[in-house]
Amino acid sequence: MPRYQEILTDPSYAGQFVLMTNPHIGNTGVNFDDEESMQCFLGGLVIRSLSISTSNWRCAETLGDYLAERNIVGIYDVDTRAITCRLRQDGSLIGVLSTEESKSDEELLELSRSWDIVDYSRPFNMASLETLKIKPDGVLFSNGPGDPSAVPYAVETVKEILGKVPVFGICMGHQLLGQALGGTTFQMKFGHHGGNHPVRNLWSGHVEISAQNHHYAVDPASLPEGVEVTHVNLNDGSCAGLAYPAQNIMSLQYHPEASPGPHDSDNDFPEFIELMKRAKENA
Numbered sequence: 001m002p003r004y005q006e007i008l009t010d011p012s013y014a015g016q017f018v019l020m021t022n023p024h025i026g027n028t029g030v031n032f033d034d035e036e037s038m039q040c041f042l043g044g045l046v047i048r049s050l051s052i053s054t055s056n057w058r059c060a061e062t063l064g065d066y067l068a069e070r071n072i073v074g075i076y077d078v079d080t081r082a083i084t085c086r087l088r089q090d091g092s093l094i095g096v097l098s099t100e101e102s103k104s105d106e107e108l109l110e111l112s113r114s115w116d117i118v119d120y121s122r123p124f125n126m127a128s129l130e131t132l133k134i135k136p137d138g139v140l141f142s143n144g145p146g147d148p149s150a151v152p153y154a155v156e157t158v159k160e161i162l163g164k165v166p167v168f169g170i171c172m173g174h175q176l177l178g179q180a181l182g183g184t185t186f187q188m189k190f191g192h193h194g195g196n197h198p199v200r201n202l203w204s205g206h207v208e209i210s211a212q213n214h215h216y217a218v219d220p221a222s223l224p225e226g227v228e229v230t231h232v233n234l235n236d237g238s239c240a241g242l243a244y245p246a247q248n249i250m251s252l253q254y255h256p257e258a259s260p261g262p263h264d265s266d267n268d269f270p271e272f273i274e275l276m277k278r279a280k281e282n283a
């Protein structure tokens with residue numbers, strides 16, 4: 001079972017624990033090529049069984065050593081099936097992982113109460129003016145961790161850019177765009193996480209298998225007239241994509257850039273490139 005390394009280095013997991021439902025993790029070790037970003041962003045890794053041996057031609061070190069070097073807590077030999085059932089029932093929960101045996105349960109509970117996902121929504125800092133000054137053909141608002149409704153200043157930045165250049169939003173970027181267009185977001189029960197979520201593209205009628213990783217979603221009922229829902233998640237009918245053709249805006253809740261991931265959405269970047277070309281021709 002490979003591909004846990006990409007999850008470890010996905011910035012959208014900042015401040016969160018990831019629990020693997022596959023029981024056997026670590027068998028291919030980690031390598032130099034599969035990093036999704038410069039560091040491990042998640043808060044901790046929870047697995048059933050850490051592979052006792054690694055076997056892969058690219059393996060550079062074991063998962064355990066990799067996490068220890070980066071000071072990321074991992075725990076194994078826990079009943080991940082029981083925790084999965086609990087998460088399914090209650091939705092995402094706040095938790096604490098600690099190696100500090102002297103802490104009482106009360107103290108650990110106290111620690112968990114002081115945590116807030118909003119803190120992780122703050123890395124966004126490029127001002128709209130600076131962005132427009134470099135005269136971009138288009139602007140892409142990327143994925144990111146945290147609650148999209150907790151960053152009104154980021155929504156303001158997006159608003160200042162809309163209509164001036166073509167815009168593409170992915171995941172957190174899509175949620176910021178949804179708000180900038182007048183809509184609202186809400187927290188899902190346990191969100192969508194995985195590499196096999198079916199999505200219908202309402203423009204083409206095609207069903208695409210997509211990689212998804214989000215806890216929040218745009219409420220389609222909150223969107224003003226003219227903003228079109230272009231993609232729908234077929235598991236629960238939630239909004240998976242938006243467009244506002246009058247202002248050259250498109251956005252997706254899932255990950256066409258995902259690695260690993262299905263390739264059904266490979267066309268989404270060429271589509272944005274076309275949008276930028278057309279906007280340039282019509283300027």
Ligand SMILES: NC(=O)CC[C@H](N)C(=O)O
Pocket residue numbers: 012142143144145146147148170171172173213214215216217
């Ligand atoms: N991958 C992302 O960009 C995640 C978006 C947002 N933080 C969410 O959880 O919904």
